[in-house]
Amino acid sequence: MDASPEAGTSDASGLPENPPGALHAPVAIEAHKLGIKFRRNRIRNRRLSDLFKQETGRAKSEFWALRNVSFQITQGESVGIIGANGQGKSTLLKLVAGTLIPDEGWVRLVGGVAPLVNISGGFKADLTVRDNLHIVGGLHGMLRDEVEERFEDIINFAEVGDFVDTPFRHLSSGMRTRVAFSLITSLNEPTVIIDETLSVGDRSFKRKAYERLDTMLAGGKTLFLVSHSERQLQRLCTRGIYLRRGRVQADGDIGEVLAQYNLDREMEGHPGWKGERKKARRERRQRRREAERLAEGGQLPVHDDLDEEGEDLPETSGAPEVRP
Amino acid sequence: MARTRAIWVNRRILRILIVRDLKVRYSDSVLGFAWTLLDPLLLTLVYWFVFGVIVARGAPEEQPYILWLLTGILPFQWTAHVLGDSGRLLGNDAKLVTSSSLPREIWVLRSVSSRFIEFLFTLPITVVFVLFFVVFTDQKITVTWWLLIIPLAFAVQFLFNVGLALTLSPLCMLYPDVHRIVRVFTTLYRYLSPVIYGLGALTLVFEKNGWPDWLLWVYALNPLAGILNTYHAVLFPDNTSDVVALLALATALSALGFVIGWRLFRRLEPRVLKEL
Numbered sequence: 001m002d003a004s005p006e007a008g009t010s011d012a013s014g015l016p017e018n019p020p021g022a023l024h025a026p027v028a029i030e031a032h033k034l035g036i037k038f039r040r041n042r043i044r045n046r047r048l049s050d051l052f053k054q055e056t057g058r059a060k061s062e063f064w065a066l067r068n069v070s071f072q073i074t075q076g077e078s079v080g081i082i083g084a085n086g087q088g089k090s091t092l093l094k095l096v097a098g099t100l101i102p103d104e105g106w107v108r109l110v111g112g113v114a115p116l117v118n119i120s121g122g123f124k125a126d127l128t129v130r131d132n133l134h135i136v137g138g139l140h141g142m143l144r145d146e147v148e149e150r151f152e153d154i155i156n157f158a159e160v161g162d163f164v165d166t167p168f169r170h171l172s173s174g175m176r177t178r179v180a181f182s183l184i185t186s187l188n189e190p191t192v193i194i195d196e197t198l199s200v201g202d203r204s205f206k207r208k209a210y211e212r213l214d215t216m217l218a219g220g221k222t223l224f225l226v227s228h229s230e231r232q233l234q235r236l237c238t239r240g241i242y243l244r245r246g247r248v249q250a251d252g253d254i255g256e257v258l259a260q261y262n263l264d265r266e267m268e269g270h271p272g273w274k275g276e277r278k279k280a281r282r283e284r285r286q287r288r289r290e291a292e293r294l295a296e297g298g299q300l301p302v303h304d305d306l307d308e309e310g311e312d313l314p315e316t317s318g319a320p321e322v323r324p
Numbered sequence: 325m326a327r328t329r330a331i332w333v334n335r336r337i338l339r340i341l342i343v344r345d346l347k348v349r350y351s352d353s354v355l356g357f358a359w360t361l362l363d364p365l366l367l368t369l370v371y372w373f374v375f376g377v378i379v380a381r382g383a384p385e386e387q388p389y390i391l392w393l394l395t396g397i398l399p400f401q402w403t404a405h406v407l408g409d410s411g412r413l414l415g416n417d418a419k420l421v422t423s424s425s426l427p428r429e430i431w432v433l434r435s436v437s438s439r440f441i442e443f444l445f446t447l448p449i450t451v452v453f454v455l456f457f458v459v460f461t462d463q464k465i466t467v468t469w470w471l472l473i474i475p476l477a478f479a480v481q482f483l484f485n486v487g488l489a490l491t492l493s494p495l496c497m498l499y500p501d502v503h504r505i506v507r508v509f510t511t512l513y514r515y516l517s518p519v520i521y522g523l524g525a526l527t528l529v530f531e532k533n534g535w536p537d538w539l540l541w542v543y544a545l546n547p548l549a550g551i552l553n554t555y556h557a558v559l560f561p562d563n564t565s566d567v568v569a570l571l572a573l574a575t576a577l578s579a580l581g582f583v584i585g586w587r588l589f590r591r592l593e594p595r596v597l598k599e600l
Binding site: 036038094097098099100101102103113115117118119121122124126127131134135138139140141 | 336340341343344347419421422423424425593594597598
């Protein structure tokens with residue numbers, strides 16, 4: 001479908017970008033001079049004549065979110081995409097998942113993909129958990145028998161055994177994500193794509209989720225992960241691709257790439273850099289105000305660090321949420 | 325070609341989506357499935373009261389008028405629903421559309437197909453009314469051989485609807501005005517198509533007023549004219565126009581519309597995805 005190298009890429013010099021040795025390993029994801037542009041202004045001041053033009057002119061209102069992005073990921077590799085906000089990470093993920101179509105270049109995926117990207121997207125609130133699992137599983141290419149076969153596992157893993165015939169909208173949001181996560185990770189696809197916004201329930205479930213990802217990785221799956229969390233990246237990935245301003249800034253061992261990224265961040269976050277200083281001051285002020293407010297109310301400020309994976313912490317999760 | 329194959333490969337998913345549509349539509353209301361029947365039935369009754377009783381369209385070849393209305397309104401509702409869907413069919417399920425890399429035409433086919441099945445469910449209404457008139461009244465009802473051509477008319481209307489939805493759904497996403505225009509147009513369209521009147525009656529009006537003949541052909545450029553004319557011909561052969569010629573014209577125009585829609589959809593797809 002989107003595997004066709006487009007004629008628009010005129011560069012035919014074909015320099016091998018990988019060492020010869022790497023060519024023998026089977027490729028899972030390959031991107032070639034990938035580029036996509038967006039409009040800067042949110043107001044859609046399009047003209048009808050645009051319909052009949054190629055998307056070339058009027059370049060001022062457009063910007064390239066990604067350009068000239070090339071990489072090759074071999075099967076079984078786990079790759080983390082690193083970069084500050086707005087540097088094209090999620091866009092790259094969508095291009096790889098095939099939910100965006102590039103304006104330049106191409107991306108090729110060998111085999112299917114299990115996308116952990118807005119995972120509960122396909123679920124319909126009005127249908128029961130059972131119906132939803134069949135339908136969404138089917139949408140992602142599972143056969144009816146496969147869903148039946150894994151049904152128990154999915155339900156047990158998501159810890160929603162009593163709610164199989166409850167309409168999806170009666171589930172708590174934590175349960176919903178758990179069901180979705182459980183289903184998508186049950187897909188037998190060779191590549192798993194994970195968005196940074198993946199937050200799956202309380203700490204104990206989070207641990208389970210990581211264990212499952214570990215198992216999948218050990219089973220030879222390819223992982224393509226977008227994250228801000230250094231711990232998550234260190235833990236799951238062996239290779240990092242560092243995106244900066246829509247281009248690949250670095251590509252290599254996760255530790256080295258992270259180090260370079262942090263170095264860049266530090267440079268940009270240097271007190272000499274105006275925007276960062278202002279932001280830091282604003283945040284400090286906000287934190288202080290928050291603490292004062294809480295202190296007045298007799299409450300202690302609570303640190304919510306659920307976004308980070310808290311493996312080393314003892315399990316302190318409260319009772320699982322139940323909303324009939 | 326690769327695209328067509330991709331859609332074919334995913335036909336199972338298309339079926340799942342259609343089933344889901346039908347399930348969702350009826351899972352939440354008390355009357356459930358009954359709404360499929362009640363909706364067009366109530367609409368027909370209103371039209372019957374306004375045009376059959378108050379305005380009293382008297383042409384004898386349109387009697388019983390309620391049957392005439394049913395044979396027009398039911399299929400017209402199919403197209404009307406597709407038009408109504410086209411504004412949302414990519415946007416409404418944006419999360420679903422962006423969570424998979426299925427060929428996006430699937431979402432169009434899904435809307436047209438599930439509306440088609442809904443339309444098929446409403447057909448028994450007509451059958452019941454025909455039986456009613458045959459059994460309880462002495463009105464003469466004849467079912468003509470045109471009945472055999474009905475599957476073809478379904479196919480042509482399907483093609484026409486797909487063309488419409490392929491054209492309008494991306495346009496509605498990119499230009500919100502289009503959605504509004506479509507909504508207004510749908511109402512207008514109901515009167516511009518032979519729903520409450522027949523092409524036979526229309527021809528007579530043209531003759532009486534001395535309007536030029538070519539204007540009638542301009543009218544027939546609306547594929548629904550030829551399609552609805554065919555449905556009407558089954559029970560009301562006297563109030564129709566040249567069935568074969570008009571259906572052939574409708575087929576050609578629907579095919580043209582489909583090709584245009586197919587290409588436009590492909591061309592606008594990258595931009596639509598950026599908007600979702």
